[in-house]
Amino acid sequence: MDFRFNFAVDENEHSEADAHFLLLCSPEHKQEQREKSRGTADLTGKPSPKLAAAKHQDEAALKKNLCVKAAKEHSIPQDLNKVLENKVMETVLDLSYVKLSVVERTCSGDADSEGIVSKSVSSHSDLIPGVYEGGLKIWECTFDLMDYFSEAEIEFTNKTVLDLGCGAGLLGIIALQGEAARVHFQDYNSTVIDEITLPNVVANCISEGRRMGSGKDRKASKPPSKRLRKAEGSPDVLNRCRFFSGEWSQVSQLLLNSNKPCLKYDLILTSETIYNPDYYSALHDTLAQLLDRNGRVYLASKVHYFGVGGGIYLFEKFIEDKNVFRTSMVKTIDQGLQRCIMEIAFKNSC
Numbered sequence: 001m002d003f004r005f006n007f008a009v010d011e012n013e014h015s016e017a018d019a020h021f022l023l024l025c026s027p028e029h030k031q032e033q034r035e036k037s038r039g040t041a042d043l044t045g046k047p048s049p050k051l052a053a054a055k056h057q058d059e060a061a062l063k064k065n066l067c068v069k070a071a072k073e074h075s076i077p078q079d080l081n082k083v084l085e086n087k088v089m090e091t092v093l094d095l096s097y098v099k100l101s102v103v104e105r106t107c108s109g110d111a112d113s114e115g116i117v118s119k120s121v122s123s124h125s126d127l128i129p130g131v132y133e134g135g136l137k138i139w140e141c142t143f144d145l146m147d148y149f150s151e152a153e154i155e156f157t158n159k160t161v162l163d164l165g166c167g168a169g170l171l172g173i174i175a176l177q178g179e180a181a182r183v184h185f186q187d188y189n190s191t192v193i194d195e196i197t198l199p200n201v202v203a204n205c206i207s208e209g210r211r212m213g214s215g216k217d218r219k220a221s222k223p224p225s226k227r228l229r230k231a232e233g234s235p236d237v238l239n240r241c242r243f244f245s246g247e248w249s250q251v252s253q254l255l256l257n258s259n260k261p262c263l264k265y266d267l268i269l270t271s272e273t274i275y276n277p278d279y280y281s282a283l284h285d286t287l288a289q290l291l292d293r294n295g296r297v298y299l300a301s302k303v304h305y306f307g308v309g310g311g312i313y314l315f316e317k318f319i320e321d322k323n324v325f326r327t328s329m330v331k332t333i334d335q336g337l338q339r340c341i342m343e344i345a346f347k348n349s350c
């Protein structure tokens with residue numbers, strides 16, 4: 001599968017994109033700012049050198065985090081046939097997934113309020129940083145992680161699982177098939193959740209001809225299937241799912257605030273999410289906030305993302321410097337661009 005990296009987004013594209021973001025400044029942050037200025041301004045009202053330095057730091061941080069996409073929980077529509085309306089499904093490794101070229105032709109207006117489908121098509125780009133983060137496609141490390149789950153016989157039964165940066169959501173669907181107690185799906189883009197992830201989960205939850213048991217005996221790719229059958233979903237499966245969109249730090253706050261007592265994940269599954277070093281801090285903190293004390297993260301990635309700068313060794317070093325997690329490389333794949341699977345656990349976990 002080919003991936004198109006194109007970061008030459010023109011200025012119009014940016015200002016148009018900005019309309020889709022909320023410039024978030026938390027009340028706590030504002031209070032901090034007020035306290036900072038009270039504590040360090042001198043009697044003339046001019047900022048002290050200390051304040052000027054702090055201001056400079058804040059501006060740099062603000063610039064980096066200018067577009068912080070707000071988090072949102074997506075409800076599951078009552079009528080599951082609506083979710084599958086206009087969708088054509090294909091099949092890979094016995095899993096159904098929405099055919100992207102049809103979405104590209106049909107998804108516009110309210111169905112794509114973020115405008116990411118047209119932006120991705122017109123810019124010939126699979127990634128537009130801060131606008132569209134690649135979730136419309138299935139990236140190849142997803143399949144590496146799926147293979148690893150069966151080889152290592154990863155157990156999902158009764159686990160609480162997060163598919164982080166889910167895109168098509170195939171990893172979460174595997175966890176559902178493996179009888180996970182709960183599976184939460186997160187993607188940066190709300191269009192991805194509504195038009196790709198949710199339909200894929202519904203399509204794979206159809207009772208007719210589909211067994212929501214162990215997915216361990218999955219066969220090799222089948223030819224693309226025809227238009228989708230009627231959705232007679234298994235609501236019990238959907239009751240085990242929740243769907244979120246937004247930037248990681250925002251989603252993490254939403255999850256922490258909306259789940260009392262605090263819900264932590266036994267397993268966090270994440271594929272092709274470490275391409276951009278600018279996001280490492282938010283990703284690391286999200287993992288630290290949401291992973292159970294004895295939980296595990298399975299992260300699949302290319303060794304290096306040309307043109308973007310991220311990669312497995314850079315992220316490994318980032319984690320090492322933070323000193324919160326231990327990592328181990330559990331698999332490397334040498335075909336084409338080298339790829340890896342990393343297991344991450346808290347330093348003091350069992």
Ligand SMILES: C[S@@+](CC[C@H](N)C(=O)[O-])C[C@H]1O[C@@H](n2cnc3c(N)ncnc32)[C@H](O)[C@@H]1O
Binds near residue numbers: 135142
């Ligand atoms: C390249 S796509 C990979 C999609 C999917 N995991 C796969 O392997 O097919 C990267 C995913 O990470 C998520 N992502 C990237 N940066 C993010 C950020 N800063 N905040 C939230 N989600 C982010 C996007 O939603 C996107 O779905």
